[in-house]
Amino acid sequence: MSEPMRDKPEIDFVEGPPPVELVVTDIVVGDGQQASPGDQVTVHYVGVDFETGEQFDASWDRGEPIRFPLAGLIAGWQEGIPGMQVGGRRQLVIPPALAYGDSGSHRLAGRTLVFVIDLLGVG
Numbered sequence: 001m002s003e004p005m006r007d008k009p010e011i012d013f014v015e016g017p018p019p020v021e022l023v024v025t026d027i028v029v030g031d032g033q034q035a036s037p038g039d040q041v042t043v044h045y046v047g048v049d050f051e052t053g054e055q056f057d058a059s060w061d062r063g064e065p066i067r068f069p070l071a072g073l074i075a076g077w078q079e080g081i082p083g084m085q086v087g088g089r090r091q092l093v094i095p096p097a098l099a100y101g102d103s104g105s106h107r108l109a110g111r112t113l114v115f116v117i118d119l120l121g122v123g
Helices: 076-080
Strands: 023-028 040-049 055-058 066-071 090-094 115-120
Touching: 066 115, 076 115
Parallel strands: none
Antiparallel strands: 023 090, 040 055, 040 066, 040 115, 090 115
């Protein structure tokens, strides 16, 4: 298994208008097992609002990674994590349609979200 990332990432402000499609950027390419659709994954992540740059969630702040099935997550994660390898760090810029919708009761509805995700384990 690859050595996990050790430091909480800083997310740089993304220039320009919010994208209308998912934008996937590998910051560090891992060399471990590759994630596939429907896998259980263990990750550390930070999420910020695209427009304000304000953090809305981070597993780092809770002191431990989380493990969950990809199938239960927002579409941007379901599409953006497969193909990633353990040990990798990837940035996802997720438009509202692939996050919490263009409108609705969720506090992040209508928002473009930026996540930096460290893949720590698959399976």
